[in-house]
Amino acid sequence: MGGRIGLSYKGIDLNVDFAGGAMQSWNQDYELRNAFHGGGNSPAYLLEDRWHRADPYNPNSEWISGYYPAIRNGNTGPNSRNSDFWLTNVRYLRVRNLELAYTLPQKISQKIKAQKIRVYVNGSNLISFDNVKDFQIDPEIEAAAAVVYPQQKVFMAGFNITF
Template identity: 90%
Template sequence: NIGIDVGMFDNKLTITADAFKIIRTGFPGKKYDVLLPSEVGYELPNENLGKNGYYGAEGTITYSSKVGDLNYAVSGNVTFSRFKNLESYKPRFSNSLNEYRNSAEDRWGGVWWGYQVIGRFQSEEEIRNYPVNNDGNNNRNQLPGDLIYKDVNGDGIINEMDERPIGYPTGWAPMITFGGRIGLNYKGIDLNVDFAGGGMQSWNQDYELRNAFHGGGNSPAYLLEDRWHREDPYDRNSKWIPGYYPAIRNGNSGPNGRNSDFWLTNVRYLRVRNLELAYTLPQTISQKIKAQKIRFYVNGSNLISFDNVKDYQIDPEIEAAAAVVYPQQRVFMAGFNVTF
């Protein structure tokens, strides 16, 4: 770890910055090449075999001063941290593709793999004439509006050999987090606002949010309304009406269900984590009841979020692919403190 602390302008401006590397050795693992007969009745325990680390940097900057009766302080902070697997016990792979796809040796952790979408089928004629086997069934399962995947290796068929890293970790904390605070005080009135945000984290849209009527259940309106569909659902010869999402298959998404950058969102957000407005009575009033301080306040938490996932009607800090968890609650409070 290496850091620096700076104070300027009579310490009105302070800056703290650190760069860090955390190496953990002896991470638990098993020796797969040491076998016991099943008659023994137990397995070998984990041993201290692995090695991994976290690399990153963080910094905070604060400025505080006063103008007349107004005291104020503004601060911001940012942290970047990334996980890396350094060593594991005798990794083995069946071929070079398996090593490229699944090896964790000396690699950054949490990379999301999937297909790259390069377009949409616009007509049945385009599907019939498309030279690449996009669905693994010579395109017999394709409909207008379906996703077209990039044939990365140029072999004329879309399969796992065309998957590439397309996003950041899903289900992990953001690699980059940031926040800030604004504090104001004027003649007993004080206002404090706390911000928090994150980035370099991916959310994979799946289940009810990818497959209409998944598991016999329902789906959000946007998945059903903004989709490719026939002008007349009872006439298979009627023209196709374009939409954002592919045409509905009952309970599944057909060839569109593969993990791809169409369903992946690299989440970015900044939210007002907490806001509090308060008033402290003058001591001439509080002393009448033998109190040192009387303070009234109103407080709100999770008031608003500025993010890029509002179209999906989810909380940006939710990790679940189907968003089937309760979002963070917006909470309002009011009260007072009396100090004797």
């Protein structure tokens, strides 16, 4: 989905472009559900709220419950099995582009024989409202392991002179 808002008042104009999505599924995989996948680090959320033994050195100690399954060595155990536990329905709304500009009055632009002088600031991918922030991923990713670069934030400032 997408949308645009354009406002203008006394030489000031604001343009905002939105993009969003819903009803798309994302399945956590690899680094995001297998602790220490490939000898690497684990996401903090897998380590903080997981099933674990009260005494990690005593396999007979009581289990302490958590949201995520217990960590197993390698790609075995409940983490490696596909299930809807690892499936997330992604919803997001992103400010794709925002531009704030000011057009100088004609009596100022005519001093340099210009028809129009406009100054602006512009930002792209400034903020995203989504339900996948806890996973520290971009909601528009395509890779199940989320090992792709997120959308970059871009800031620009400039001016236009029309002669």
